[in-house]
Amino acid sequence: MNNNHLGNIKPALEAVNLTKRYEDGVLALDHVSFSIAPGELFALLGGNGAGKTTTINLFLGFLEPTEGEAIINGIVCHKEPLEAKKQIAFVSENVQLYSNFTAIQNLDFFAKLGGKKDYTKGDYRDVLLRVGLSADVHNKRLSGFSKGMRQKCGIAIAILKDAPVILLDEPTSGLDPKAGRDFIELIKSLRTENKAILMSTHDIFRAKEIADVVAIMDSGQIIMQQTAEEISGKNLEQIYMQYMAGGVFVSEVIGAANA
Amino acid sequence: MLKVIIEKEIRDLISSTKFIITFGACAFLIIVAFYVGTTRFNLNQAYYEASRAENIRSMEGMTDWNELESNRIFLAPTPLASLVSGVSNDIGRTAVVEGRGSIPIEDSRYNEDPIFAIFRFLDLEFIFKVLLSLFAILLGYDAISGEKERGTLRLAFANALPRQTYILGKLIGTFAALSISVLVAIAVGTLMMPMMGISLSGNDWIRLLLIIMAGLLYAGVFLTLSVFVSSLTNRSANSFLVLLVIWVFCIHIVPRVSVLMAARSVDVLSVDEIAFQQSGLRAQLLDEVSEGMENFKFAGANDDIDALSNQLNAHMDSLSNVRDSKMQSFSSRLYEERGNGQKTQERLAFALARISPATSLTLATSYLAGTSIGLKNRFQDEAKSYQEQYGSFLKEKTGSNTGGGLRIRQSTACTAAEDKENEDAKKEIPKGVDTKELPEFKYTDVTPTESVQAAVVDMGLLLFFNLIFFAGAFVAFGKYDVR
Structure with a gap:
């Protein structure tokens, strides 16, 4: 499958034949290739165990590929993990921060870890307001925060890092519809800042709504990858739901999606 | 970056409930240990002064140094011994010194108050040993795994x-x-x-600072171990x-098992066995006497009672000297054998327990x-050197270093003229002995330099454990799956 939809545009994030076989022999990723341009949102869809999180972990340098390369702005992640991570902001499925710290203290710590040492408390307040956390909670300990509030703090940390690439690992999973909607709006705003965004998700509706490119993963392979224009008007939801429900052969999925 | 991690760590820890609770308990007990130690020192000091005064008072009625059979010397309490009891409560605080012979040491605190022997004293060393290690474990057990569980590590x-910066921080x-x-x-x-x-001397301050340093090094061992695990x-x-299992073994099992193992491996002549052999020899020597x-x-004229008295005393002294010398050399040999055995046993026990x-x-x-x-040995050695002083003093005052004992007084054999003089003297009030003349016993403690020299191996070991576990944590975290 030709996964290069960028033409001559230099990708901000690139997977080249990315393969990962774990020590127990499980092949989690099997020659996966894709590219994401600056300002582009790439949604990686798939069920549990499809290989989405492994892909993200390879870009974060938490794993070394068995074969192939994860590249961020020309930096091969497993060769120069620290350099690569300077280019990445990451929001996980379940953002867990220090519960003894206030929202501002958490932001301060993670911003400094991200190499940003000149932010003021005013900057932290501004970004918290931007992600939708009202001023009355800025100095409250995280122990009292709901999951939606913590996810907002997570995206605030990603905004503060101001990295060219953002990795989102199922960021809306478990959020109520309102919180999920707010979160998607935030992500949309980041795309306008020319960030390359890789988002893994189960949620095809949100993926279709905001993604520039959607890829479906199964058993460590990308079985379908299409741009927003290609998907437009197709009954992707039905195909994906069939696929997610199981029993649908890869070829059928691809065929139906391309129909 | 290191500073950021260190600041975060301190802030995160001191704002956590587990820190507040464990620190509260630890701080409270450390202060209690100081309070108990200080109170006990004041009590021991009062007891020491009273014992010394009583010893002098008991001599007040004496008119002749010949009446003095033994003198009691006392181990002065020190503020640091109240904070780190060591063996100070197990050994006696009073030595009964005679002009010659063995010096029994009596009045151990645990002997007087056996209840303290059951539960031991709450001293700073105990607090350090038990609480600092637990405090360190509670702060470090989830240093890495807890961050992973909470998702903050990822x-x-x-x-x-x-990674090195993170683990170091x-x-x-x-x-x-x-x-x-x-x-x-x-x-x-x-x-x-x-x-x-209580005022501490300059030397005491140095020792106390080093004790605190040892405590912190010890806490460091359990902290680095916790982060490593x-x-x-x-x-x-x-x-x-x-x-927790390691803690139980380190605090309660290893030291006890080491002593048991050393006792099984090295035979030491028991005190009972020595006493048995001594009593055998004593019977034999009595026969000889x-x-x-x-x-x-x-050898002299039959009516020369003075000469008889002198010769008999000299003969008795010579017999006693021979008997004492034989007994002493025999006992010394047995005690030396016991001492050597104990030293070997002690070295083995310490090596294992370390x-x-x-x-x-x-x-x-x-x-x-x-x-x-x-x-104990030091007190005994000091008592022995005091015994030499005391023996010389008695010899000077009474002509023999035995004090009291079986001596025939020359006054029992006197001329009629002397009888008259004595009769006159009896009418005078007997003059008491001046107890101030008695040589004073002053226990000289080991110098700080000697203490440090003795402690350097164990301080070094604590530092070594710190470095080993630190290196372990460093290597283990290098391979840790942070996902």
Whole structure:
């Protein structure tokens, strides 16, 4: 499958034949290739165990590929993990921060870890307001925060890092519809800042709504990858739901999606 | 970046409930240890003064140094011995010194108050040994695994954060939080001492600082160990369980088992056995003395009672000297044999027990406080050198170093003219002995340099354990799956 939809545009994030076989022999990723341009949102869809999180972990340098390369702005992640991570902001499925710290203290710590040492408390307040956390909670300990509030703090940390690439690992999973909607709006705003965004998700509706490119993963392979224009008007939801429900052969999925 | 991690670690720890609770308990007990130690020192000091006064008072009625059969000397209490008891409560505080012969040591605190022997005293060494180690474990057991469980590790390492920096920051930050809080509690405790009337000498301050340093090194061992174990597991519950088992072994099992193993491996002549052999020899020597007395032949005129008295005394002295010398050399040989056995046993027990850092803490602090296992021998040696002084004094005053005992007074054989003089003298009030003439016993404690020299092995071992576990944590975290 030709996964290069960028033409001559230099990708901000690139997977080249990315393969990962774990020590127990499980092949989690099997020659996966894709590219994401600056300002582009790439949604990686798939069920549990499809290989989405492994892909993200390879870009974060938490794993070394068995074969192939994860590249961020020309930096091969497993060769120069620290350099690569300077280019990445990451929001996980379940953002867990220090519960003894206030929202501002958490932001301060993670911003400094991200190499940003000149932010003021005013900057932290501004970004918290931007992600939708009202001023009355800025100095409250995280122990009292709901999951939606913590996810907002997570995206605030990603905004503060101001990295060219953002990795989102199922960021809306478990959020109520309102919180999920707010979160998607935030992500949309980041795309306008020319960030390359890789988002893994189960949620095809949100993926279709905001993604520039959607890829479906199964058993460590990308079985379908299409741009927003290609998907437009197709009954992707039905195909994906069939696929997610199981029993649908890869070829059928691809065929139906391309129909 | 290191500073950021250290600051975060300190802030995260001191705002956590577990820190507040464990620090509260630890600080409270450290202050209690100082209070108990200070109160006990004041009591022991009063007891010491009273015992000395009583000893002098008991001599007040004496008119002749010949009446003095023995003198009691006392081990003066020290403030540091109240903070680190060591063996000070196990050995006697009073030595009964005669002009010659063995010096029994009596009045051990545990002998007087057996209840303290059951539960032991709550001293600073105990608090350090039990609580500082637990405090360190509670701060470190989830240092890595807990961050992983909470998900903060993954987020932190999504940044350009070198692992070495992170683990170093963790260790420094946790150690700083622990040591600062412990030092605050110790400072409060130390301030209580002058407030309760105890002034520490310059040497005592040096020793106390070194004891605190040993305590912090010991806490550091358990902290680095905890972070190391935490870097080997993914679950803090597992890490805590492993550390708890290690803690129980280090504090309660290893030292006791080591002593048992050493006792089984090295035979030491028991005191009972020595007493049995001594009594055998004593019977034999008594026979020899009896024989010697029978062999006494008076060389002089039959009515020369003075000459008889002198010759008999000289003969008896010579027999006693021979008997004492034989007994002494025999006893010395047996005690030397026992002492050598004990030293071998002690060396083996300490070598085995030093697997546990708790042993090193106990040994280092007791060396520094002057309450180590050598205290009894030192007191005995000091008492022996005092015995020489005391013996010379008696000899000077009474003509013999035995004091009291079987001596025939020359006054029993006197001329009629002397009888008259004596009769006159009896009418005068007998003049008491001047107890101020009695040589004073002053226990000289080991110097700080000697203490440090003795403690350096164990301080070094504590440092070594720190470095080993630190290196372990470093290596383990280098391979840790931070996902």
